[in-house]
Amino acid sequence: MKIADYLCINGIIILYNQKCEIIRKLFFLAILCSSLSFGQASNLGPSPGYSDFSFASNFVAGFSIAGSDYVTGFNIRGLNNNRDVAIEIKDSPFLDDDFKLGKTTIHNKSGFTARMRYNASKEVIEFLDDNETVRELLRRPGFSAEFDGNTYMIFDYIVANNGIQKMGYFNPLNKGNIQLLYKPEKKMKLSSYSFQERKSAYYVNTSSYFIKKQGLPAVMVALNQMDIIKHLGEKYEKPLYKYITTNHLNLKKEGDVISLIEFYNAMIASPTEEQQS
Structure with a gap:
Protein backbone atom coordinates (compact mmCIF):
# COMPACT_ATOMS: atom_id res chain seq x y z
CA MET A 1 0.00 0.00 0.00
CA ALA A 222 -42.01 -5.35 13.56
CA LEU A 223 -43.33 -6.97 10.41
CA ASN A 224 -45.48 -9.65 12.03
CA GLN A 225 -49.19 -10.10 12.56
CA MET A 226 -49.24 -9.46 16.31
CA ASP A 227 -47.28 -6.21 16.21
CA ILE A 228 -49.08 -4.78 13.18
CA ILE A 229 -52.54 -5.45 14.67
CA LYS A 230 -51.42 -4.00 18.02
CA HIS A 231 -50.33 -0.73 16.39
CA LEU A 232 -53.47 -0.45 14.27
CA GLY A 233 -55.62 -0.84 17.37
CA GLU A 234 -58.04 -3.39 18.79
CA LYS A 235 -61.23 -1.60 17.72
CA TYR A 236 -61.06 -3.04 14.19
CA GLU A 237 -59.29 -6.25 15.10
CA LYS A 238 -62.10 -8.53 13.86
CA PRO A 239 -62.36 -7.11 10.29
CA LEU A 240 -58.57 -6.91 10.06
CA TYR A 241 -58.15 -10.59 10.88
CA LYS A 242 -60.92 -11.42 8.41
CA TYR A 243 -59.14 -9.43 5.68
CA ILE A 244 -55.84 -11.18 6.47
CA THR A 245 -57.44 -14.63 6.25
CA THR A 246 -59.52 -13.91 3.15
CA ASN A 247 -56.55 -12.50 1.24
CA HIS A 248 -53.99 -14.98 2.61
CA LEU A 249 -51.73 -12.18 3.80
CA ASN A 250 -48.31 -12.82 5.30
CA LEU A 251 -47.52 -9.82 7.48
CA LYS A 252 -43.82 -10.60 7.40
CA LYS A 253 -43.92 -9.29 3.84
CA GLU A 254 -43.80 -5.56 3.23
CA GLY A 255 -46.33 -5.67 0.38
CA ASP A 256 -48.90 -7.55 2.45
CA VAL A 257 -48.54 -5.10 5.35
CA ILE A 258 -49.11 -2.20 2.93
CA SER A 259 -52.23 -3.97 1.62
CA LEU A 260 -53.62 -4.35 5.15
CA ILE A 261 -52.90 -0.71 6.06
CA GLU A 262 -54.57 0.55 2.87
CA PHE A 263 -57.62 -1.58 3.73
CA TYR A 264 -57.56 -0.14 7.26
CA ASN A 265 -57.40 3.46 5.97
CA ALA A 266 -60.34 2.85 3.64
CA MET A 267 -62.30 1.12 6.39
CA ILE A 268 -61.96 3.88 9.00
CA ALA A 269 -62.86 6.47 6.36
CA SER A 270 -66.25 4.81 5.75
CA PRO A 271 -66.79 1.79 8.02
CA THR A 272 -69.72 -0.55 7.46
CA GLU A 273 -72.03 -1.58 10.32
CA GLU A 274 -70.41 -5.02 10.34
CA GLN A 275 -66.93 -3.49 10.67
CA GLN A 276 -68.06 -1.22 13.49
CA SER A 277 -69.53 -4.10 15.49
Whole structure:
Protein backbone atom coordinates (compact mmCIF):
# COMPACT_ATOMS: atom_id res chain seq x y z
CA MET A 1 0.00 0.00 0.00
CA LYS A 2 1.27 3.46 -0.81
CA ILE A 3 2.18 5.81 2.01
CA ALA A 4 -0.39 8.23 0.62
CA ASP A 5 -3.09 5.76 1.57
CA TYR A 6 -2.41 6.33 5.27
CA LEU A 7 -3.54 9.22 7.37
CA CYS A 8 -2.76 9.61 11.05
CA ILE A 9 -4.84 12.05 13.08
CA ASN A 10 -4.02 12.25 16.81
CA GLY A 11 -3.34 8.56 17.21
CA ILE A 12 -5.75 7.07 14.67
CA ILE A 13 -4.61 5.97 11.26
CA ILE A 14 -7.37 6.00 8.69
CA LEU A 15 -6.87 3.70 5.71
CA TYR A 16 -8.90 4.13 2.61
CA ASN A 17 -7.37 2.36 -0.34
CA GLN A 18 -9.77 3.23 -3.11
CA LYS A 19 -9.72 7.01 -3.32
CA CYS A 20 -6.41 8.65 -2.44
CA GLU A 21 -7.74 11.96 -3.70
CA ILE A 22 -10.31 11.91 -0.91
CA ILE A 23 -7.58 11.10 1.61
CA ARG A 24 -5.61 14.15 0.54
CA LYS A 25 -8.72 16.30 0.98
CA LEU A 26 -9.38 14.66 4.35
CA PHE A 27 -5.85 15.48 5.47
CA PHE A 28 -6.25 19.10 4.41
CA LEU A 29 -9.53 19.35 6.35
CA ALA A 30 -7.98 17.73 9.42
CA ILE A 31 -5.29 20.40 9.53
CA LEU A 32 -7.89 23.16 9.38
CA CYS A 33 -9.97 21.73 12.21
CA SER A 34 -9.06 22.94 15.70
CA SER A 35 -10.78 19.99 17.32
CA LEU A 36 -11.74 16.44 16.45
CA SER A 37 -15.43 17.14 16.41
CA PHE A 38 -17.14 17.27 13.04
CA GLY A 39 -20.72 18.48 12.64
CA GLN A 40 -22.93 19.27 9.71
CA ALA A 41 -21.25 21.74 7.43
CA SER A 42 -22.32 25.36 7.25
CA ASN A 43 -25.13 26.51 4.99
CA LEU A 44 -24.29 27.87 1.57
CA GLY A 45 -25.55 31.44 1.27
CA PRO A 46 -26.77 31.77 -2.33
CA SER A 47 -27.98 28.18 -2.77
CA PRO A 48 -31.03 27.42 -0.57
CA GLY A 49 -31.73 23.89 0.58
CA TYR A 50 -28.26 22.41 0.90
CA SER A 51 -24.99 22.70 2.75
CA ASP A 52 -21.29 22.10 2.17
CA PHE A 53 -20.25 18.46 2.29
CA SER A 54 -17.33 17.61 4.54
CA PHE A 55 -15.23 14.79 3.10
CA ALA A 56 -13.83 14.20 6.58
CA SER A 57 -17.24 13.26 7.94
CA ASN A 58 -17.34 10.08 5.84
CA PHE A 59 -14.15 8.71 7.30
CA VAL A 60 -13.57 10.32 10.70
CA ALA A 61 -16.75 11.67 12.30
CA GLY A 62 -18.59 8.78 13.89
CA PHE A 63 -15.71 6.85 15.44
CA SER A 64 -16.04 5.67 19.02
CA ILE A 65 -13.94 2.62 19.61
CA ALA A 66 -14.84 1.83 23.19
CA GLY A 67 -18.14 1.34 24.97
CA SER A 68 -20.52 0.27 22.19
CA ASP A 69 -21.01 -2.39 19.56
CA TYR A 70 -21.60 0.31 17.00
CA VAL A 71 -19.52 3.32 16.10
CA THR A 72 -21.66 6.23 17.21
CA GLY A 73 -19.43 9.07 18.38
CA PHE A 74 -15.89 10.36 18.05
CA ASN A 75 -13.73 9.74 21.09
CA ILE A 76 -10.10 8.66 20.88
CA ARG A 77 -8.48 10.30 23.89
CA GLY A 78 -6.50 7.84 25.96
CA LEU A 79 -7.11 5.11 23.43
CA ASN A 80 -4.59 2.27 23.59
CA ASN A 81 -2.16 4.36 25.65
CA ASN A 82 -1.95 6.91 22.85
CA ARG A 83 -0.50 4.35 20.45
CA ASP A 84 -1.48 4.50 16.81
CA VAL A 85 -4.45 2.28 15.97
CA ALA A 86 -5.13 1.62 12.31
CA ILE A 87 -8.77 1.65 11.24
CA GLU A 88 -9.60 0.17 7.85
CA ILE A 89 -13.13 0.93 6.69
CA LYS A 90 -14.81 -1.81 4.67
CA ASP A 91 -18.04 -1.69 2.69
CA SER A 92 -19.95 1.52 1.97
CA PRO A 93 -22.20 3.84 3.98
CA PHE A 94 -24.36 4.44 0.90
CA LEU A 95 -27.41 2.51 -0.24
CA ASP A 96 -25.90 2.86 -3.71
CA ASP A 97 -22.50 4.44 -4.32
CA ASP A 98 -23.64 5.82 -7.66
CA PHE A 99 -25.44 9.15 -7.92
CA LYS A 100 -28.88 8.88 -9.53
CA LEU A 101 -30.88 11.68 -11.14
CA GLY A 102 -33.44 13.08 -8.71
CA LYS A 103 -35.46 16.11 -7.76
CA THR A 104 -36.20 17.95 -4.53
CA THR A 105 -39.34 19.45 -3.07
CA ILE A 106 -38.99 22.30 -0.57
CA HIS A 107 -42.10 23.27 1.40
CA ASN A 108 -44.41 21.79 -1.25
CA LYS A 109 -42.68 23.70 -4.04
CA SER A 110 -40.54 22.22 -6.78
CA GLY A 111 -36.87 22.53 -5.84
CA PHE A 112 -33.88 21.61 -7.96
CA THR A 113 -32.83 18.60 -10.04
CA ALA A 114 -29.47 16.90 -9.47
CA ARG A 115 -27.77 13.52 -9.20
CA MET A 116 -28.27 12.15 -5.70
CA ARG A 117 -27.52 9.28 -3.35
CA TYR A 118 -28.40 8.44 0.26
CA ASN A 119 -25.79 8.13 2.99
CA ALA A 120 -27.49 5.63 5.30
CA SER A 121 -24.83 6.02 8.00
CA LYS A 122 -25.01 9.82 8.32
CA GLU A 123 -28.71 9.81 7.32
CA VAL A 124 -28.25 12.58 4.77
CA ILE A 125 -29.00 13.06 1.08
CA GLU A 126 -25.92 13.90 -0.96
CA PHE A 127 -25.97 15.41 -4.44
CA LEU A 128 -23.63 16.82 -7.06
CA ASP A 129 -23.90 20.51 -7.83
CA ASP A 130 -23.15 22.13 -11.20
CA ASN A 131 -19.41 21.93 -10.46
CA GLU A 132 -19.59 18.20 -9.60
CA THR A 133 -18.98 19.07 -5.95
CA VAL A 134 -20.68 16.85 -3.36
CA ARG A 135 -23.25 18.69 -1.25
CA GLU A 136 -25.73 17.70 1.45
CA LEU A 137 -29.42 18.54 1.35
CA LEU A 138 -30.39 20.25 4.58
CA ARG A 139 -32.27 17.89 6.88
CA ARG A 140 -35.28 20.05 7.61
CA PRO A 141 -39.07 19.51 7.83
CA GLY A 142 -40.59 20.25 4.46
CA PHE A 143 -37.48 19.15 2.55
CA SER A 144 -37.81 15.95 0.52
CA ALA A 145 -36.24 14.27 -2.49
CA GLU A 146 -37.12 11.61 -5.03
CA PHE A 147 -34.48 9.47 -6.73
CA ASP A 148 -33.70 5.86 -7.57
CA GLY A 149 -37.39 4.95 -7.25
CA ASN A 150 -37.71 6.15 -3.64
CA THR A 151 -39.08 9.23 -1.88
CA TYR A 152 -37.13 10.53 1.11
CA MET A 153 -39.16 12.61 3.55
CA ILE A 154 -38.53 13.98 7.04
CA PHE A 155 -40.70 12.64 9.87
CA ASP A 156 -40.61 12.87 13.65
CA TYR A 157 -40.17 9.48 15.28
CA ILE A 158 -39.70 7.87 18.68
CA VAL A 159 -36.39 6.09 19.27
CA ALA A 160 -37.31 2.57 20.32
CA ASN A 161 -34.73 2.00 23.05
CA ASN A 162 -35.05 5.30 24.96
CA GLY A 163 -38.33 6.97 23.97
CA ILE A 164 -36.61 10.15 22.76
CA GLN A 165 -38.28 11.97 19.87
CA LYS A 166 -36.02 12.67 16.89
CA MET A 167 -36.31 13.70 13.27
CA GLY A 168 -35.04 11.67 10.32
CA TYR A 169 -35.45 10.49 6.75
CA PHE A 170 -37.98 7.80 5.85
CA ASN A 171 -39.36 6.24 2.69
CA PRO A 172 -43.19 6.45 2.94
CA LEU A 173 -44.65 3.27 1.46
CA ASN A 174 -48.33 4.30 1.26
CA LYS A 175 -50.62 7.30 1.65
CA GLY A 176 -53.41 7.86 4.17
CA ASN A 177 -54.00 8.49 7.86
CA ILE A 178 -51.85 5.50 8.73
CA GLN A 179 -48.56 5.12 6.87
CA LEU A 180 -45.95 2.40 6.81
CA LEU A 181 -42.50 4.01 6.72
CA TYR A 182 -39.15 2.43 5.91
CA LYS A 183 -36.10 3.90 7.63
CA PRO A 184 -32.93 3.04 5.66
CA GLU A 185 -29.97 2.98 8.02
CA LYS A 186 -26.45 1.59 8.32
CA LYS A 187 -24.22 1.61 11.38
CA MET A 188 -20.49 1.11 11.49
CA LYS A 189 -19.25 -1.72 13.66
CA LEU A 190 -15.74 -2.69 14.68
CA SER A 191 -14.59 -6.15 13.68
CA SER A 192 -13.17 -6.85 17.16
CA TYR A 193 -12.69 -5.26 20.57
CA SER A 194 -9.04 -6.04 21.11
CA PHE A 195 -6.79 -3.04 20.58
CA GLN A 196 -4.30 -4.14 17.99
CA GLU A 197 -2.00 -2.22 15.74
CA ARG A 198 -4.59 -2.50 13.01
CA LYS A 199 -8.37 -2.81 13.17
CA SER A 200 -11.19 -2.82 10.69
CA ALA A 201 -14.77 -1.61 10.72
CA TYR A 202 -17.70 -2.46 8.50
CA TYR A 203 -21.25 -1.28 7.93
CA VAL A 204 -24.24 -3.20 9.24
CA ASN A 205 -27.73 -2.79 7.76
CA THR A 206 -29.93 -1.64 10.66
CA SER A 207 -32.90 -0.50 8.56
CA SER A 208 -36.34 -0.75 10.18
CA TYR A 209 -40.07 -0.13 9.70
CA PHE A 210 -42.26 2.43 11.44
CA ILE A 211 -45.97 3.17 11.58
CA LYS A 212 -47.00 6.81 11.36
CA LYS A 213 -50.43 7.90 12.59
CA GLN A 214 -51.68 11.32 11.56
CA GLY A 215 -50.56 14.00 14.01
CA LEU A 216 -48.25 11.67 15.96
CA PRO A 217 -44.56 10.78 15.69
CA ALA A 218 -43.76 7.48 13.97
CA VAL A 219 -43.07 4.42 16.11
CA MET A 220 -41.05 1.34 15.24
CA VAL A 221 -42.98 -1.77 14.27
CA ALA A 222 -42.01 -5.35 13.56
CA LEU A 223 -43.33 -6.97 10.41
CA ASN A 224 -45.48 -9.65 12.03
CA GLN A 225 -49.19 -10.10 12.56
CA MET A 226 -49.24 -9.46 16.31
CA ASP A 227 -47.28 -6.21 16.21
CA ILE A 228 -49.08 -4.78 13.18
CA ILE A 229 -52.54 -5.45 14.67
CA LYS A 230 -51.42 -4.00 18.02
CA HIS A 231 -50.33 -0.73 16.39
CA LEU A 232 -53.47 -0.45 14.27
CA GLY A 233 -55.62 -0.84 17.37
CA GLU A 234 -58.04 -3.39 18.79
CA LYS A 235 -61.23 -1.60 17.72
CA TYR A 236 -61.06 -3.04 14.19
CA GLU A 237 -59.29 -6.25 15.10
CA LYS A 238 -62.10 -8.53 13.86
CA PRO A 239 -62.36 -7.11 10.29
CA LEU A 240 -58.57 -6.91 10.06
CA TYR A 241 -58.15 -10.59 10.88
CA LYS A 242 -60.92 -11.42 8.41
CA TYR A 243 -59.14 -9.43 5.68
CA ILE A 244 -55.84 -11.18 6.47
CA THR A 245 -57.44 -14.63 6.25
CA THR A 246 -59.52 -13.91 3.15
CA ASN A 247 -56.55 -12.50 1.24
CA HIS A 248 -53.99 -14.98 2.61
CA LEU A 249 -51.73 -12.18 3.80
CA ASN A 250 -48.31 -12.82 5.30
CA LEU A 251 -47.52 -9.82 7.48
CA LYS A 252 -43.82 -10.60 7.40
CA LYS A 253 -43.92 -9.29 3.84
CA GLU A 254 -43.80 -5.56 3.23
CA GLY A 255 -46.33 -5.67 0.38
CA ASP A 256 -48.90 -7.55 2.45
CA VAL A 257 -48.54 -5.10 5.35
CA ILE A 258 -49.11 -2.20 2.93
CA SER A 259 -52.23 -3.97 1.62
CA LEU A 260 -53.62 -4.35 5.15
CA ILE A 261 -52.90 -0.71 6.06
CA GLU A 262 -54.57 0.55 2.87
CA PHE A 263 -57.62 -1.58 3.73
CA TYR A 264 -57.56 -0.14 7.26
CA ASN A 265 -57.40 3.46 5.97
CA ALA A 266 -60.34 2.85 3.64
CA MET A 267 -62.30 1.12 6.39
CA ILE A 268 -61.96 3.88 9.00
CA ALA A 269 -62.86 6.47 6.36
CA SER A 270 -66.25 4.81 5.75
CA PRO A 271 -66.79 1.79 8.02
CA THR A 272 -69.72 -0.55 7.46
CA GLU A 273 -72.03 -1.58 10.32
CA GLU A 274 -70.41 -5.02 10.34
CA GLN A 275 -66.93 -3.49 10.67
CA GLN A 276 -68.06 -1.22 13.49
CA SER A 277 -69.53 -4.10 15.49
